[in-house]
């Protein structure tokens with residue numbers, strides 16, 4: 001009898017397990033899609049050249065770096081003194097809205113409201129060597 005009750009309980013849980021299983025691919029996407037990120041990086045190229053400083057600083061190796069510290073680039077005082085280290089969370093907030101994250105930054109970019117796009121760009125930045 002006990003066994004039957006367990007089977008019944010599992011049958012009740014099964015519909016819950018399906019949405020949970022469907023949710024996991026979305027979680028995998030949270031890691032970001034490098035190819036999509038490269039496309040989303042296109043507007044950034046107006047200012048950021050990969051591998052060297054331009055209007056904006058070189059972004060190779062930016063993940064994990066302290067903000068405003070790439071050699072030879074003239075940062076705003078706001079970014080230099082922000083105390084930020086570019087971990088995923090900070091990069092995410094920055095790319096969603098640079099001016100809110102660091103008031104006074106000279107990065108003239110409105111930001112991407114779309115979280116997926118931001119996550120993809122971050123994956124692309126991390127792939128740069």
Ligand code: HEC
Pocket residue numbers: 040041043044045046047048055056057058059062066067068069070074075076077078079080095104105106107108109121
């Ligand atoms: C209109 C020019 C422009 C565009 C477009 C632009 N940036 Fe920037 N970016 C800058 C400038 C200028 C800085 C330096 C900001 C400062 O010193 O306040 C900067 C700084 C950064 C930093 C911090 C670097 C560091 O060394 O601390 C990151 C990360 C960054 N940009 C990523 C991006 C990404 C990703 C995009 C596209 C989604 C983008 N930027 C679009 C001009 C731009």
